[in-house]
Amino acid sequence: MTAPGGWEDGWEDWLRRHGPGLLLAARQWVPGPADAEDVVQEAFLRFWRSRGRADDPVAYLYACARRCALEWRRGGVRRQRREAAAARPEGLPATGEAL
Numbered sequence: 286m287t288a289p290g291g292w293e294d295g296w297e298d299w300l301r302r303h304g305p306g307l308l309l310a311a312r313q314w315v316p317g318p319a320d321a322e323d324v325v326q327e328a329f330l331r332f333w334r335s336r337g338r339a340d341d342p343v344a345y346l347y348a349c350a351r352r353c354a355l356e357w358r359r360g361g362v363r364r365q366r367r368e369a370a371a372a373r374p375e376g377l378p379a380t381g382e383a384l
Contacts, residue, residue, distance in 0.1 A: 296333050303343065304329075307350050314354035328353040 294302075304325065311321035311328075328350035332342075339345035 296329075299333075299346075300329060303346055307347065310347060311350055311354055314351065315357055320357065324353045324357055325350060 307325045307328065308321055311324040312318065315321050315324055328346070331353065332339075332346045332349040336342055336345070
């Protein structure tokens with residue numbers, strides 16, 4: 286059975302075949318297993334939507350995973366900066382006025 290776009294295997298086959306390797310690669314780029322799973326899911330979605338443009342689909346799939354991991358890390362840095370800027374030192378009242 287041919288998948289849309291002329292691909293012989295469907296997305297389930299691709300994910301089954303390449304998912305473990307993608308997860309292992311993502312674990313190199315993000316701190317936790319849950320984060321790596323999120324990265325793999327996002328990367329696979331991006332890959333599958335644009336797979337027809339790839340000369341080497343497997344290399345493109347791993348490039349998508351790397352790109353998603355880097356975006357995840359940049360988002361985490363921005364999130365930490367926002368939280369640090371919004372945080373108040375312990376012991377201060379919520380209004381910022383000293384007692």
